[in-house]
Structure formats: C-alpha cells, structure tokens
Amino acid sequence: MKRSPLQKLLLGLAIAVAVSPAILFFLWTISLSLKFEIENAASPPVFIPTQWAWSNYHEAIGSKNFIIYLRNSLIVTGAATLVALVVGVPAAYGITRMRATKAAVIVLIARMTPGLSFLIPLFLLFQWLGLLGTLWPQIIIHLVLTVPIVIWIMIGYFETTPLELEDAALIDGASRWQVFYYVALPIARPGITVAFILSVIFSWNNFVFGVVLAGRETRTLPVAVYNLLSFDQIAWGPLAAAALMVTLPPLLLTVFAQRQIIAGLTAGAVKGG
Amino acid sequence: MADVTLETGLGAKTAGEGAEPLPVQPALRPHYWLFVIPGMIVVVAVILVPWVFTLWMSLHEWKLGGSYSFVGLENYLRLPGDPRFTEAFVRTLVYSALAVVLPIILGTLAALVFHQEFPLRGFLRGVFVAPMMATPVAIAVVWTMMFNPQLGVLNYLLQLIGIKPQLWIFEASTVIPSLVVVETWQWTPLVMLIVLGGLAAIPSEPYESADIDGASAFQKFRYITLPMIAPFLMIAVIIRLIDALKSFDIIFAMTQGGPGTASETINLYLYQTAFAYFDIGYGSAITVVFFVLIILLSLATLYLRARTQWAEGGVAER
Numbered sequence A: 001m002k003r004s005p006l007q008k009l010l011l012g013l014a015i016a017v018a019v020s021p022a023i024l025f026f027l028w029t030i031s032l033s034l035k036f037e038i039e040n041a042a043s044p045p046v047f048i049p050t051q052w053a054w055s056n057y058h059e060a061i062g063s064k065n066f067i068i069y070l071r072n073s074l075i076v077t078g079a080a081t082l083v084a085l086v087v088g089v090p091a092a093y094g095i096t097r098m099r100a101t102k103a104a105v106i107v108l109i110a111r112m113t114p115g116l117s118f119l120i121p122l123f124l125l126f127q128w129l130g131l132l133g134t135l136w137p138q139i140i141i142h143l144v145l146t147v148p149i150v151i152w153i154m155i156g157y158f159e160t161t162p163l164e165l166e167d168a169a170l171i172d173g174a175s176r177w178q179v180f181y182y183v184a185l186p187i188a189r190p191g192i193t194v195a196f197i198l199s200v201i202f203s204w205n206n207f208v209f210g211v212v213l214a215g216r217e218t219r220t221l222p223v224a225v226y227n228l229l230s231f232d233q234i235a236w237g238p239l240a241a242a243a244l245m246v247t248l249p250p251l252l253l254t255v256f257a258q259r260q261i262i263a264g265l266t267a268g269a270v271k272g273g
Numbered sequence B: 001m002a003d004v005t006l007e008t009g010l011g012a013k014t015a016g017e018g019a020e021p022l023p024v025q026p027a028l029r030p031h032y033w034l035f036v037i038p039g040m041i042v043v044v045a046v047i048l049v050p051w052v053f054t055l056w057m058s059l060h061e062w063k064l065g066g067s068y069s070f071v072g073l074e075n076y077l078r079l080p081g082d083p084r085f086t087e088a089f090v091r092t093l094v095y096s097a098l099a100v101v102l103p104i105i106l107g108t109l110a111a112l113v114f115h116q117e118f119p120l121r122g123f124l125r126g127v128f129v130a131p132m133m134a135t136p137v138a139i140a141v142v143w144t145m146m147f148n149p150q151l152g153v154l155n156y157l158l159q160l161i162g163i164k165p166q167l168w169i170f171e172a173s174t175v176i177p178s179l180v181v182v183e184t185w186q187w188t189p190l191v192m193l194i195v196l197g198g199l200a201a202i203p204s205e206p207y208e209s210a211d212i213d214g215a216s217a218f219q220k221f222r223y224i225t226l227p228m229i230a231p232f233l234m235i236a237v238i239i240r241l242i243d244a245l246k247s248f249d250i251i252f253a254m255t256q257g258g259p260g261t262a263s264e265t266i267n268l269y270l271y272q273t274a275f276a277y278f279d280i281g282y283g284s285a286i287t288v289v290f291f292v293l294i295i296l297l298s299l300a301t302l303y304l305r306a307r308t309q310w311a312e313g314g315v316a317e318r
Helices: A005-033 A055-063 A066-098 A101-112 A116-129 A136-160 A163-171 A176-187 A189-205 A208-213 A221-231 A236-256 A258-268 B002-015 B026-057 B074-081 B083-114 B121-133 B136-147 B153-160 B172-200 B205-212 B217-245 B249-254 B266-275 B280-307
Strands: B060-062 B068-070
Touching: A005 A236, A005 B083, A005 B121, A005 B136, A005 B172, A055 A066, A055 A236, A066 A101, A066 A136, A066 A176, A066 A189, A066 A221, A066 B026, A101 A136, A101 B026, A101 B280, A116 A136, A116 A208, A116 B026, A116 B266, A116 B280, A136 A189, A136 A208, A136 B026, A163 A176, A176 A189, A176 B026, A189 A236, A189 A258, A208 A221, A208 B249, A221 A236, A221 B136, A236 A258, A236 B121, A236 B136, A258 B121, A258 B172, B026 B060, B026 B280, B060 B074, B060 B280, B074 B083, B074 B280, B083 B121, B083 B172, B083 B217, B083 B266, B121 B172, B136 B153, B136 B172, B136 B249, B172 B217, B172 B249, B205 B217, B217 B280, B249 B266, B266 B280
Parallel strands: none
Antiparallel strands: B060 B068
C-alpha cells in the first residue's frame, strides 16, 4: 500500500509514541546506573552523565554476594527448566495423542492460579522434609511455573504436527518411543525452543517463591535486588546497575528472539507466576 | 455440568477447528501412558497435592509451628467480618478494573499501529514487548526511584508541564493509581499481542467493499475492525483480569501494601496472613476463595475459546 508523506509522518509519530514508554524507561535505567550520586540527585535531572560511574557496576557485583546469587539463579532456573522439558515435552505429546482434555485443563488452570497459592502447602512440606536452607525448595517450586508452560506450549505444537509421518513410521514397525524421538520431536523443535525460552524467563523473573523460601545463602537475583531496595541504605547508582543486570537476560532474549517469544505468549497467553 | 463445558471447550481447541477429526482408537491409548506418567507425577506432587492440602488446612485452626485443630468452616466465616479482608477485596477489584481498562484501550491502539507494515517492525515489536518480559522486581526498583517525591524524575516532568509534585506511592490516596501506571506500562504489550492476532485474522474483503462504498477510516474501524476483533478483546479482558487480580511482585516490592494498608490487595493480605502472622489455616481459606474466583474466570476463558473459532482466528496458531 502506498502512503502519502502525511500518512508516513503520522505513522512514524504513532510508532514513536507507542515504543517511547519502554525505550525511555530503559534508557533512564541505564542513565541512573551510570551516574554518580551527585548527578542522580541533581535537579534538574541529568540525562547523560558528565562522568561515567562504571564503579556502580563494580559495587553492585562486588559487595553484595552478587556472584552467589547469580549462581543460585542459574541453578534454580536451569534445573527447573531442564526437568520441565524432560517430563513436560513427552507429557504434552501423550496428552495430545490421547486427547486427554481433562489433563490439559488441569495444566491450564495451574497456569492461571497465583503462585502464592502453592506457597503455604509447599512451605510446610519443605519444612517437614528439612529442605529449607538449601536450593531444593526453590528448584521444586519453580516446577509449578515451568512444567505447565512447557506442557501447554508443546500441546499447541504437537496438535499441528502432521500425523501421516507418524502413522507411516508405525506401519514400518517403529515403536511409539521411536516415533516420538525420531519423527515428532524434530518437527516440534521450534516449539521446544519457545517453551525453553519462556520457561527460562518466567523462572528467572520469579520473585514470590524466593522471598518466602530463600535464606541468606540461597537468594536468587530478584530477591537479592529486592533486599537491596528494602533494607540497605544503598545509593541509586549501584541499585539501578543491579536491577539492570538482573533483567538483562530476559530483555536480550525478548528483543533477539521476539518472534519465538510472541508465538509462545499468544499460544499460552498468560504470564507466569 | 462444568465438565461438559470443559470438554467442549478444550475439545474444540485440541481437535483444531477445521482440521478433520482424528479419532483415537481406544486400544492405542495405553501406549501413550508412558509418555505422560513422569509429567503426571510432577504435576500431582507440586500442583494437585498442594491444592488438596490447602483445602484441608483451610478447615483447621493452624498457627505455623504450633498445633492444629479442626474448626470446620470457621475460617471462611471469619472472612466477611474481617475488615482488612473486605477492604482488600474491594481494593483488589478497583485496582483490577483500572489495570484492565487502561491496557485494553492502549493495547488496542498499539495493535492498530503494529498491524501496519513499516521498517524494523519485528525489532520494535520486541522493544514494545520488553516491559512484560523484564524482571518485575528490577522494574519495581527503577519505578520506585522515579516516583521519589524529592529526587524522582516524574515530579520533575510534572513541574515542566505545570503540575505540582505528587507523593505517588508514598501517599494513601495516590498509591493505587501510581501502581496502576506501572501495571499498565508492564502489561499493555500482552493486550497488544492478542489484538494483533485478531487483526491478522481479518480478511481484506470487507475493507475493499467498504472502500467502494466510500466509508471513512473511523467507520471502517467502528463497523468492521471492532466487531471482528471483539472476541479477541474479550479474551484479552479475561486474561488481563486474572493477571491483575493476582498481581503481587510489583506491589510487594514497591509498597508492601502500604502506606498503612492503602495498597494491600487480597494477594498481599494472603501473604501477610500466612508468612507474617503465620496464620496458616486462615491464609489457606483466603487462598481457596481467591482460587475459586480465578478458576471461574479461567472457565470463562475456556468457554470463550471454544466459541471464537479459535483455530481459524490465528492467535493460538504459530
């Protein structure tokens, strides 16, 4: 469709208005993270730092056990996503091929219920098992997020994979496991990528589980950032630097894998937690 | 009764409308059990058992670390007479209403923009979606600094256009609207994505005949676009409503329900009851009430999914 110059201008303006809240917010976050306190407290506000305060990042990483919390986040998100893929992808395949609609409904409802509603019973369970103080409670409770999202997204993909190939393989004498592994799984690979990315992001971003279950040594990054905000008289620069570093992995994934993420979000269409 | 609705709801989705039905031979079903069992064990252990356990706990007087005794429905009967709960309930509804309406309007407008073709559209769509994928606590930290009455950038911007500085999240009368601003900023992208799927599904013929009849752009929007995306808007409303009702991270990190209890929603009161006052039984009862509310809304979503030609519609499709 050909546009007149006026239409082009209006469209450009509309696009700018649409994306500016996101862009300005993250630019301001970067600005906060790179200014010394004097400039962060200046009025009128300073947008581009006159002196680059890279030390904010050193301070955020160095002083607050950042490396331990990063390791905790990586372990919890990695383990919860791995388990979810290993059990969730075959389960979604079985549910789809059996047309087990009731199982699918349970998964959907689990996606929609608040994460907090799992916390009381599981907290008591972890206490009873003596697991508090380790990373196990967080890994296990993150399965509440990751397993339903993997199953839900993969159901969507297995529904659309052609059955003719699978039938042909069965007739040729392949076992159902072989059909799944050599026929269905390769076709559904884009779906697995989507499920992986969203599972990682939702688990990484989760806060409510950690705030209850994490002790001083087992905090994940979001909980650590929250503690910086609430308990320490910390300067704005390092705080913004810490916030930016925590949210960088999901942001990079979103901008560079936006096609996959959007496909998965509209299929699942509900946020995590 | 609910079962029937569910069955038709998901049956339609599973079979994929328009696709030819592929009946499963009952004899083949057992072969797939092995695929499902590991996942089922996990789902039962971390999802179903906690649900049942919560229901059981809600029937008991139970302080964390103490003993428990069966009290029947007493915890539920306490709810209507607990002003903190009823206030939180009303507050949650007000917050959710605002946090649904604003993203729906803005998200629909944004979808109309992103439905156009322009350079870098994919990248800019990724940027637009970034707020909903960013770590909520990180967002909360930065918004808290921006809301700061003395040093925050928002009061400076207000002054530029001649509005007097606000206390934002630090005053009871402005805390809910301020949090709604953050929630809207964060979740407008989800509405945009759902509506964008609806727009993509509209065929071009109605517009062509409207052009021949000389319809204005507004008329085309009002009489073609809006009716065609209405089912998608309904789904967006319900999903947004569920998300707004269970909103926790942003509120907890920014205000912890304060000042006082001015921003304490059901979810935050639930947290306080269970993990600050250690009243496990009562907290479980709140959980169950909250849970039922969300299940009802989920069922409504399923019902709508079955009624909106979902598979042809495009949102759920890759």
